Amino acid sequence: MGECSIVCGGLLAGAEDDxxxxxxxxxxxxxxxxxxxxxxxxxxxxxxxxEEKTKKKGKSYVAVYGVDKAMEVAKKLRTKTKKELDGFEK
Structure with missing residues (x-):
């Protein structure tokens, strides 16, 4: 849903394909x-x-990867989001 909102906003603002x-x-x-x-x-x-119920279901990043790896994933995603916005005017 967020992706759609962001892309639609860009299209309405006249964003180029790239x-x-x-x-x-x-x-x-x-x-x-x-x-x-x-x-x-x-x-x-x-x-x-x-926590035990969540681990049994395996339906969270923490249950699958553990806290440390989930934190690492979050940091990488944060960097990626910032990089994707490079080049847009403020």
Whole structure:
């Protein structure tokens, strides 16, 4: 949903094809970054019992990769999002 909103905004503003592609990559990266950070926050606040349930389901970045690797993924995605916006006017 975020990717669509970002791309549509770019199209309405008259973005060129290469700019639309950058916005698309930005939107995807922001969406995944949001989920990783949300999973990290959930892991920080959930009880041990909730954590075990999440691990069994394997439905979070923290459950799959662990906190340290999820943090690394978040940092890389943050860098990627900033890079995709290079070249746009402020």
């Amino acid at each position: 700019e639309v592609q950058k916005l698309r990559r930005y939107g995807r990266a922001v969406g995944v970054l949001y989920q990783v950070v949300d999973d990290l926050l959930d892991a920080k606040t959930q009880s041990e019992e909730d």
